[in-house]
Amino acid sequence: xxxxxxxxxxxxxxxxxxxxxxxxxxxxxxxxxxxxxxxxxxxxxxxxxxxxxxxxxxxxxxxxxxxxxxxxxxxxxxxxxxxxxxxxxxxxxxxxxxxxxxxxxxxxxxxxxxxxxxxxxxxxxxxxxxxxxxxxxxxxxxxxxxxxxxxxxxxxxxxxxxxxxxxxxxxxxxxxxxxxxxxxxxxxxxxxxxxxxxxxxxxxxxxxxxxxxxxxxxxxxxxxxxxxxxxxxxxxxxxxxxxxxxxxxxxxxxxxxxxxxxxxxxxxxxxxxxxxxxxxxxxxxxxxxxx
Amino acid sequence: xxxxxxxxxxxxxxxxxxxxxxxxxxxxxxxxxxxxxxxxxxxxxxxxxxxxxxxxxxxxxxxxxxxxxxxxxxxxxxxxxxxxxxxxxxxxxxxxxxxxxxxxxxxxxxxxxxxxxxxxxxxxxxxxxxxxxxxxxxxxxxxxxxxxxxxxxxxxxxxxxxxxxxxxxxxxxxxxxxxxxxxxxxxxxxxxxxxxxxxxxxxxxxxxxxxxxxxxxxxxxxxxxxxxxxxxxxxxxxxxxxxxxxxxxxxxxxxxxxxxxxxxxxxxxxxxxxxxxxxxxxxxxxxx
Numbered sequence: 001x002x003x004x005x006x007x008x009x010x011x012x013x014x015x016x017x018x019x020x021x022x023x024x025x026x027x028x029x030x031x032x033x034x035x036x037x038x039x040x041x042x043x044x045x046x047x048x049x050x051x052x053x054x055x056x057x058x059x060x061x062x063x064x065x066x067x068x069x070x071x072x073x074x075x076x077x078x079x080x081x082x083x084x085x086x087x088x089x090x091x092x093x094x095x096x097x098x099x100x101x102x103x104x105x106x107x108x109x110x111x112x113x114x115x116x117x118x119x120x121x122x123x124x125x126x127x128x129x130x131x132x133x134x135x136x137x138x139x140x141x142x143x144x145x146x147x148x149x150x151x152x153x154x155x156x157x158x159x160x161x162x163x164x165x166x167x168x169x170x171x172x173x174x175x176x177x178x179x180x181x182x183x184x185x186x187x188x189x190x191x192x193x194x195x196x197x198x199x200x201x202x203x204x205x206x207x208x209x210x211x212x213x214x215x216x217x218x219x220x221x222x223x224x225x226x227x228x229x230x231x232x233x234x235x236x237x238x239x240x241x242x243x244x245x246x247x248x249x250x251x252x253x254x255x256x257x258x259x260x261x262x263x264x265x266x267x268x269x270x271x272x273x274x275x276x277x278x279x280x281x282x283x284x285x286x287x288x289x290x291x
Numbered sequence: 292x293x294x295x296x297x298x299x300x301x302x303x304x305x306x307x308x309x310x311x312x313x314x315x316x317x318x319x320x321x322x323x324x325x326x327x328x329x330x331x332x333x334x335x336x337x338x339x340x341x342x343x344x345x346x347x348x349x350x351x352x353x354x355x356x357x358x359x360x361x362x363x364x365x366x367x368x369x370x371x372x373x374x375x376x377x378x379x380x381x382x383x384x385x386x387x388x389x390x391x392x393x394x395x396x397x398x399x400x401x402x403x404x405x406x407x408x409x410x411x412x413x414x415x416x417x418x419x420x421x422x423x424x425x426x427x428x429x430x431x432x433x434x435x436x437x438x439x440x441x442x443x444x445x446x447x448x449x450x451x452x453x454x455x456x457x458x459x460x461x462x463x464x465x466x467x468x469x470x471x472x473x474x475x476x477x478x479x480x481x482x483x484x485x486x487x488x489x490x491x492x493x494x495x496x497x498x499x500x501x502x503x504x505x506x507x508x509x510x511x512x513x514x515x516x517x518x519x520x521x522x523x524x525x526x527x528x529x530x531x532x533x534x535x536x537x538x539x540x541x542x543x544x545x546x547x548x549x550x551x552x553x554x555x556x557x558x559x560x561x562x563x564x565x566x567x568x569x570x571x572x573x574x575x576x577x578x579x
Binding site: 059080098139174206 | 299302329334369389396432434456457460496497510511512537538
């Protein structure tokens with residue numbers, strides 16, 4: 001089982017459009033969307049859910065005011081200032097540590113499990129897909145990412161598919177860390193801007209930290225050719241596989257509006273040709289290539 | 292006044308709007324880059340940094356000579372950050388949420404509070420603009436405590452502009468909570484609209500008035516404007532796609548430096564925001 005995770009550091013470099021294009025090009029794969037707090041891949045894949053599950057993770061304190069004697073111990077102990085003067089817990093501030101629950105002398109605090117979102121097993125025109133929706137303002141995005149990836153793996157095993165394509169989240173924090181662990185390789189999609197380059201370096205360091213091999217491609221490459229060259233040099237110096245460039249092309253937006261992949265929308269654009277080349281390099285890369 | 296700049300989708304132009312708005316307003320303004328995972332605003336502001344500090348969070352350190360392996364610390368910890376296995380107690384500091392439960396519960400007082408570095412904060416300035424950002428340590432999962440530390444630099448008497456991270460989960464909430472206004476920067480594409488709806492949901496939970504900036508406003512389709520109209524979310528500014536702007540952005544140049552006529556537009560944007568904040572406070576806070 002191989003898994004390619006597509007990440008970027010910076011948001012908006014084209015991760016999801018590129019994963020969608022790969023979905024058009026790859027055979028025998030499962031798609032997984034690990035960008036659970038702003039998932040977009042489904043807008044192109046139009047998945048039909050065959051299973052829907054609640055995502056439950058963590059607990060939240062709830063004070064029973066009939067039992068509460070307002071002794072103040074919970075407010076003293078809570079390090080997140082989540083308990084108001086009138087002894088209600090602000091759910092958004094509650095970290096779910098349970099310290100107040102444990103120490104309340106009146107046993108007045110309940111600690112129910114939280115439902116933080118939903119996850120789905122779906123069918124798409126490109127094969128099976130696992131995706132999720134984290135509730136707005138919810139926590140535990142890392143746990144949901146881990147769950148989505150586990151389910152994708154199970155599905156791939158059950159259907160005897162040998163590749164998982166995972167659309168990762170932006171940034172380098174909790175959900176990105178959860179996306180990287182145990183992946184076969186990470187493709188970093190960057191752009192030739194000061195921000196794109198800066199963010200690529202940080203997320204590449206994160207992948208190094210977790211010993212996940214890094215591949216790099218540059219989207220919107222012609223916006224700044226000098227910067228594109230520098231990124232290529234940087235990748236080579238660091239021994240990351242540089243797998244190609246994609247020109248800036250409004251076809252990305254047009255395909256998105258049409259709900260299609262860039263390949264489906266028009267297979268004859270320069271961008272489509274570039275994506276095919278990149279996919280060829282990525283799929284033949286050591287580790288991802290299956291004979 | 293605190294204006295938080297968010298988006299849902301990444302790469303829509305949050306940092307562009309935050310940096311240009313801050314520079315247009317000039318002295319007496321603070322810019323706080325709360326995208327601590329991938330801070331970018333400094334690449335456009337080019338501040339002179341004068342202070343750097345490491346930000347840490349409390350984690351358990353066990354004095355094994357006092358520990359009698361009773362296991363109460365592992366029992367109270369919801370994050371599996373400390374466990375007793377056989378004849379040893381193992382703290383997993385990377386998993387710790389710093390709740391203090393293990394220290395509080397330990398009957399032998401064998402646990403004291405050590406520190407785990409979350410990242411660092413840098414403080415600087417450019418032409419009277421005060422600039423603060425945080426940089427999350429590579430490998431660190433928890434951004435919100437570092438974001439809260441960046442936000443602790445906000446002065447009540449100043450205009451504070453916050454550059455928020457993308458998404459709608461805890462780091463975004465930590466960057467928007469307590470703001471007087473949330474400026475949502477989006478693009479008229481299906482991804483932009485879908486993620487904007489999530490961001491509007493988060494702003495709604497917090498009960499903060501909001502408005503939109505539409506970036507690359509001449510690309511994509513009309514569904515964004517239809518949504519904004521139906522929801523009564525004011526469109527405060529539109530930035531059309533301009534290859535020259537995109538190229539200068541790639542080099543770390545500010546829009547108001549490349550196209551000085553935009554300074555006036557950013558000042559007008561600020562006027563519109565202050566009007567909306569005033570209106571919201573008169574109607575008792577919640578808009579929408």
